[in-house]
Amino acid sequence: MGQKITIDPVTRVEGHGKVTIHLDNDGNIEQTRLHIVEFRGFERFVQGRPYWEAPVLVQRLCGICPVSHHLAAAKAMDVIVGAGTGDGLTPTGEKMRRLMHYGQVFQSHTLHFFHLASPDLLFGIDSDPLKRNIIGIAMENRELAVQAVMMRKYGQEVIKATAGKKIHGTGAIPGGINKHLSEEERDYLLNGEPMVNIDQIISWSQGALDFFHDYHQKNKEIIDRFIEFPSSYLSLVRKDGALDIYHGVLRAVDSKGKKILHDIDYHEYYRYIDEEVRSWSYMKFPYLKEYGRETGWYTVGPLARMNTADFIDTPLAQKELEIFKAYNNGKPSNKPMHMHWSRLIEILHCAEKMKELLNDPDVLEGELVVKGNKTDEGVGLVEAPRGTLFHHYKINEDDQIVMANLIVSTTNNNQPMNEAVNQVANKVMKGQPKITEGMMNAVEVAIRAYDPCLSCATHALGQMPLEITVLDSQNNIIDSKHS
Amino acid sequence: MNKVVKIDIDGLECIANSDQYIIEAARENGIYIPTLCNYPGVKPKGGCRICTVRVNGKQMTACTTPVSDGMRIENNTEELINLRKSIVELLLVEGNHFCPSCEKSGNCELQALAYRFGIMAPRFPYLFPVRKVDASHPKIIKDQNRCILCKRCIRAITDEKGRSVFAYRRRSSRVEVVVDSKLGKQLTDELAQKAMDVCPVGSILVKEKGFITPIGERKYDKNPIGSDIENITITKR
Numbered sequence: 001m002g003q004k005i006t007i008d009p010v011t012r013v014e015g016h017g018k019v020t021i022h023l024d025n026d027g028n029i030e031q032t033r034l035h036i037v038e039f040r041g042f043e044r045f046v047q048g049r050p051y052w053e054a055p056v057l058v059q060r061l062c063g064i065c066p067v068s069h070h071l072a073a074a075k076a077m078d079v080i081v082g083a084g085t086g087d088g089l090t091p092t093g094e095k096m097r098r099l100m101h102y103g104q105v106f107q108s109h110t111l112h113f114f115h116l117a118s119p120d121l122l123f124g125i126d127s128d129p130l131k132r133n134i135i136g137i138a139m140e141n142r143e144l145a146v147q148a149v150m151m152r153k154y155g156q157e158v159i160k161a162t163a164g165k166k167i168h169g170t171g172a173i174p175g176g177i178n179k180h181l182s183e184e185e186r187d188y189l190l191n192g193e194p195m196v197n198i199d200q201i202i203s204w205s206q207g208a209l210d211f212f213h214d215y216h217q218k219n220k221e222i223i224d225r226f227i228e229f230p231s232s233y234l235s236l237v238r239k240d241g242a243l244d245i246y247h248g249v250l251r252a253v254d255s256k257g258k259k260i261l262h263d264i265d266y267h268e269y270y271r272y273i274d275e276e277v278r279s280w281s282y283m284k285f286p287y288l289k290e291y292g293r294e295t296g297w298y299t300v301g302p303l304a305r306m307n308t309a310d311f312i313d314t315p316l317a318q319k320e321l322e323i324f325k326a327y328n329n330g331k332p333s334n335k336p337m338h339m340h341w342s343r344l345i346e347i348l349h350c351a352e353k354m355k356e357l358l359n360d361p362d363v364l365e366g367e368l369v370v371k372g373n374k375t376d377e378g379v380g381l382v383e384a385p386r387g388t389l390f391h392h393y394k395i396n397e398d399d400q401i402v403m404a405n406l407i408v409s410t411t412n413n414n415q416p417m418n419e420a421v422n423q424v425a426n427k428v429m430k431g432q433p434k435i436t437e438g439m440m441n442a443v444e445v446a447i448r449a450y451d452p453c454l455s456c457a458t459h460a461l462g463q464m465p466l467e468i469t470v471l472d473s474q475n476n477i478i479d480s481k482h483s
Numbered sequence: 484m485n486k487v488v489k490i491d492i493d494g495l496e497c498i499a500n501s502d503q504y505i506i507e508a509a510r511e512n513g514i515y516i517p518t519l520c521n522y523p524g525v526k527p528k529g530g531c532r533i534c535t536v537r538v539n540g541k542q543m544t545a546c547t548t549p550v551s552d553g554m555r556i557e558n559n560t561e562e563l564i565n566l567r568k569s570i571v572e573l574l575l576v577e578g579n580h581f582c583p584s585c586e587k588s589g590n591c592e593l594q595a596l597a598y599r600f601g602i603m604a605p606r607f608p609y610l611f612p613v614r615k616v617d618a619s620h621p622k623i624i625k626d627q628n629r630c631i632l633c634k635r636c637i638r639a640i641t642d643e644k645g646r647s648v649f650a651y652r653r654r655s656s657r658v659e660v661v662v663d664s665k666l667g668k669q670l671t672d673e674l675a676q677k678a679m680d681v682c683p684v685g686s687i688l689v690k691e692k693g694f695i696t697p698i699g700e701r702k703y704d705k706n707p708i709g710s711d712i713e714n715i716t717i718t719k720r
Contacts, residue, residue: 048616049584050624052693057584081691164698168583171697179697398618399690 003027005429005479006469007440019421019443020469027431032422034414034447035281043404051080051395052174058391058406059168064111066168067104067159068384069406071097071246072391074172075380080395082372083175085267087247092366093176098246099357100162100171101382105245106201106350107155108385109302109343112451113208114148117340120445121215125222126438144211147204150195151347157196158354161185176369183364190358198355202316205348209320212344227336227420227446230255232288232297233304234412236266236383241310243321243349245383251308252288252298257331261288266381269390275407285414286407297415300387301450302342307332312345314352320345336420339449384409386451413450420446435479488552493559505545505556506534515709516558517567517596519574519683520633521546528634531574533567533596564600571596572605579614579628580684586693587685589701593631594684595708620662622675623687627659630686634660639681640674642666648674660686 008018022030042061046054055073059066074097079085089097119132122140130136138145156166161181163169171177191197216223234252238244250269252261261272275284276293287296298304306325312318324333324341333342357363380391387409394403410417424446428439469477485502492514499508504527509516520531529547536545537557545558557563574580574593582588614627636649637660648666652659662670670678678687698704706714 050616050618050688050690050693052691053584053586056586056694060583169698170694173694174691178695399624400616400618 004469004475004477005425005435005440006477007443008469017447018469019425019447021425021429021443023429027433029422029426029430032418032425033280034418034421043406046393046401046404048400050399051077051393051401052399054391054393054401054404055172055174056168056170058404061406061408063167065104065108065385067100067163068382068389068409069391070163070169070172071101072380072382072384072389073393074174075247075382076378076391076393077174078176078380079267079378080375080393081174082374083370084372085265088370088372089176090367090370091362092180092368093370094246095357095360095362096162096177096179096181097172099181099354099363100159101246102350102353102357103155103158103162105155105383105385106347106354107152107159108451109347109350110148110151110155112385113340113343113347114144114151116451117448118144118148120441120448121219121222121340125442125445126436129437129441132441147207151201151204154189154196154201155350157192158189161189173369175371176367178368180365180368181358181363186358186364189354198351198358202348202351202355205344205351206316209344209348212341213323216341223337223341224335227423227449228334229336229416229419229423230334231299231416231419232260232291233307233332234261234288234298234300235305235308235388236381237263237305237309238313239263243305243309243312243317243346245305245346245350247382250381250388253308253332255332255334257307260291266390267379269379269381270392273390273407275411281414283411283414284407286412287415298412299336299416300409300412301339302346302385302387303333303336303339304387305383306338306342306345312349314349314356316352317345317349320348336416336446336449339451343451386410387412410450417447417450420449488550488554490550490552490554490556492556499550501550501552503550505536505538505543505548505550505554508550509545509556509558510712513713514558515712516545517599517709518546519592519596519631520635522635522639522681525635525639525681528638531570531631531633533570535563535566537563567596568600568602569606571600572602572607574631575602576605576607576609577612578631579611585629585685586688587629587682589698589704590696591685591703592683592708595703598703599707599709614659617661618690620667620670621690622670622672623662623678623689625660625662626686626688628686629684630660631684632658632660633683635681635683636660636678636687640678642669649678 003023005021006018018035021032024030042058046057049057054077055070058073059070061069083089115134119136123132123136160166163171189198232252232254236244236248237251238248249263250261250266251263254260264272272289273286274289275286277284287293312321377394382389389409390407392405393401396402421443424443428442429435485500488499488501490497490499492509497512506516506518506521516534518534520528521534527546529544532544534545535542538548539555582594588594617625637647640648646666648663648670649660650663652661675689679689
């Protein structure tokens with residue numbers, strides 16, 4: 001008799017989801033699915049609201065990376081108020097927003113790597129779940145835990161200085177930003193004591209990579225061989241091919257590195273990307289139209305950005321990218337666990353960028369807002385911590401939003417996450433007489449690599465646990481895991 | 484004839500002018516009496532009842548009751564604070580007040596009063612009424628979700644002939660404040676801004692100006708509502 005395994009809820013991710021694994025009579029994996037089981041509907045209830053409210057309203061999708069939604073919506077509204085298509089802001093407007101974004105990606109990546117993912121790496125996938133968490137890390141390695149907390153704090157302080165609040169601020173407005181950085185704020189972020197200063201932050205970021213390299217050297221099985229499958233990769237890149245998480249053109253490469261989306265203007269994303277709805281999940285499945293539903297799916301996020309970018313414009317992160325590229329023989333890495341490696345390179349890049357911007361006089365003074373001829377439609381894209389984030393709005397002649405379409409990072413990663421779950425389930429559960437907690441956590445580790453934000457992806461409400469259930473061919477529950 | 488009178492507010496002897504309402508006299512004596520419908524320079528209405536005080540033992544609205552010599556006023560009592568808090572809670576549940584995305588947040592008197600009264604969640608069930616946003620005016624938006632029907636705009640925003648640019652429409656629970664279809668066409672930028680400033684909530688919004696004031700510089704970011712009155716140097720008392 002066949003079986004169905006359900007992991008419900010998945011833990012140490014943002015949001016609520018579950019995994020079902022269907023086994024046939026011989027214990028072979030018939031089908032695996034990552035289900036996103038909540039729905040909130042931001043795209044609908046933003047309708048009727050004045051357009052300048054969108055950056056503040058829509059960021060409430062998430063408490064982890066609200067800045068990404070705030071900025072993507074603000075960029076769309078820049079287009080609507082005629083402030084250009086992402087590169088038309090004043091130097092102060094753009095640099096303050098960038099500073100906010102680097103602070104945001106920095107804190108979110110730090111949270112993910114240290115708080116959510118590192119327990120699996122440090123203690124092992126099948127270690128005692130009571131220890132396999134951030135408290136376990138704090139008990140085992142106090143210094144590392146303090147560092148994680150202080151790094152996250154730094155990113156949050158940068159957000160507060162640029163957006164007014166650590167979570168859900170109001171900094172970005174259509175056409176620019178509503179404040180400068182004060183000299184006190186700048187000095188605090190540059191030289192704050194005892195732990196809040198940018199040089200310490202850069203040093204810790206480099207230290208995190210050194211830690212990873214050491215771990216990688218000793219644990220190639222989990223980092224290199226735990227999951228591997230060919231995927232296409234999509235992200236923004238700067239026009240010259242540099243990594244750019246705030247603005248650029250859309251590029252996609254296939255699993256071997258061939259360009260399949262040639263640095264297009266993202267304002268026309270809908271000509272290249274479509275979304276498929278499947279009955280068993282609230283999360284849609286985006287794909288490149290040219291390649292169709294079956295093969296047009298792609299991965300976004302830190303790994304995609306390392307795979308699409310030609311170089312990084314900050315020296316320390318560039319050095320790390322060179323190591324990354326060399327390790328993968330100059331080809332895209334098709335190993336989802338390299339997502340952690342990529343994330344750490346971005347942490348370092350963000351730290352370097354923050355230092356650059358904090359020393360830039362434009363953040364202290366200059367025009368804040370620019371406006372031009374108004375239009376009725378705008379698209380805004382940023383590279384959120386988890387990947388490419390699309391915001392698309394249309395307004396009526398009375399300035400009210402009449403259409404909103406959001407394709408968030410985790411939605412873009414829907415198919416690859418399902419692929420990863422399928423591969424790991426096949427690897428650890430196939431033909432096993434008993435499904436253990438460690439096996440189920442292995443499935444979660446695969447999902448966790450993507451740092452999914454499930455509530456964000458369905459614009460859904462709630463915490464973010466995920467459940468796994470095993471069912472037989474008669475749909476009887478054989479085993480399940482809840483957090 | 485205008486003359487100087489002595490009144491007692493919560494045991495404090497105050498000096499006032501006989502042509503003043505209690506709320507004005509209290510303000511000049513550094514005593515804050517909360518209100519939502521009252522606005523300096525605009526004819527009082529006594530609509531919101533938040534300024535209710537006890538005058539010689541009887542409940543009266545401080546914004547419409549003139550002072551008289553020897554008047555004994557109770558203001559800051561547990562009973563009155565609870566009454567005022569209840570009114571704020573009723574206003575919060577009766578409309579759709581979503582502070583997180585409202586551009587008046589930080590400058591909103593209803594929100595500021597909720598903070599002052601320590602309202603974490605209203606004691607009454609939310610009604611979630613279905614209301615419209617009228618964005619058809621070229622200069623302003625009238626968001627009926629947030630209107631508390633205080634009539635401040637009706638009383639304060641007038642044309643050169645003294646005619647109100649805003650008006651009540653419909654009756655009873657369906658009543659709403661709308662822009663007069665004829666006079667509204669002559670609304671200047673200055674009057675539009677004044678209408679937004681006069682509105683104690685986020686119901687009247689000047690178009691395309693939202694969120695221009697950063698967090699930290701908004702009216703109630705640093706000090707609670709009423710503290711400007713409570714902190715003035717008293718010379719009259």
